Amino acid sequence: MESRNFLKNDTEFICRFCGAKVEQLGYTSRDHCNICLSSIHIDINPGDRLNTCNGLLKPIGIILNSKKTFVIQYKCQKCGKLHNNKVAKDDNYDAILALSNKTYDDYLKKL
Numbered sequence: 001m002e003s004r005n006f007l008k009n010d011t012e013f014i015c016r017f018c019g020a021k022v023e024q025l026g027y028t029s030r031d032h033c034n035i036c037l038s039s040i041h042i043d044i045n046p047g048d049r050l051n052t053c054n055g056l057l058k059p060i061g062i063i064l065n066s067k068k069t070f071v072i073q074y075k076c077q078k079c080g081k082l083h084n085n086k087v088a089k090d091d092n093y094d095a096i097l098a099l100s101n102k103t104y105d106d107y108l109k110k111l
C-alpha cells in the first residue's frame, strides 16, 4: 500500500556508513545509499524527514511487495525499529544480491 503521506524529498548526501557521495535520484526520494544500501532513520512516513532518531538503518533482508517491487528491510541500530525502503533503479546489484543471499555482512567487509 502506498502511503498517502509520501513526500518527495530528493537530496544528495554522504553515506554515513561507507562514505560514498550519493547523488539525487531524480524520480523519487533518495532514501538510502546506492552503494552499501545503508540508510538513516529520519523518516516516519517516506520523505517526511520528521523522525528525530537519526540512527543508522542497517539492511537485514529483501522482500517482494504486493506490487512486485523489491523492498529492502532495515533495522535501526539505535532504536531497533524496523523500516522498509524501496529498491532504487541504480542500487548496487551486488549488494542486493548479497542481501538476498544472507552474505551482506561479508559483502560489506569487501567494500
Ligand SMILES: [Zn+2]
Binding pocket: 015, 016, 017, 018, 019, 020, 033, 034, 035, 036, 037, 038
Ligand atoms: Zn553507503
Ligand SMILES: [Zn+2]
Binding pocket: 041, 053, 054, 055, 076, 077, 078, 079, 080, 081
Ligand atoms: Zn531509529
